Amino acid sequence: MLDDSDRRLLRHLQSDPAQPVTALAQAVGMPLATCYKRLDRLQTQGVLRGQGYAIHWPALGYTVEVSLRITLDKTNPRAFDEFLSAARDVPEVIEIQTFLGRVDARLAVIARSMSHYQEIYRDRILTLPHIADIEALMHVATVKNQQTVPL
Incomplete structure (x- = not known):
């Protein structure tokens, strides 16, 4: 405690x-x-997990951020593991979350431009295994990004 x-x-x-x-x-x-x-x-105790720096992606030219909600075809018992393994290998995927419910996973994808995003989407995302459905949400603004907890 x-x-x-x-x-x-x-x-x-x-x-x-x-x-x-x-x-x-x-x-x-x-x-x-x-x-x-x-x-x-x-x-x-695992309360502190180290120190680091937050990289401001737009300063490096990544001006497009898209959140992809993925529903997997779960008829294959290895669908989750194979999808997650392949998604980890996409350099522009900066965050992967998994869920219980209608949506199985969310990928945060960054790109330098819309044409770069289209390339990533066609060449890397659509080739990920076991995808049954994708919903893309274009990031417009961050209203709140609180990294602190009430203590």
Whole structure:
């Protein structure tokens, strides 16, 4: 379980994940050694999964984002595994989610232009195995993308 000190640490990390541990320890009011120990424990427990950078795809020329809702032909018992394995190999697929319900999977696909997307769709997506139906949703705007949780 998390105690109040852990929650304070996590709140400060969410607000500025790149801050040095010395600044974090000072901000939450704990000794540096204690802060390191708590961070290590939170990583060991799987609460913290490391630090990284978020890449802004449009800055690299990827201006088109499409969400594909996929329904699979589940008559083959290996349909999910074979589809997911092949979808992982498409470089422009940046996210894969699976669901229970009418839609089996969602792929987030990025492209440099609509013509580039059409090429990806025809040459890579439509060749994925076991697809019964696809619904494409063109990304227009991100209204909320909150990466923090209430602590």
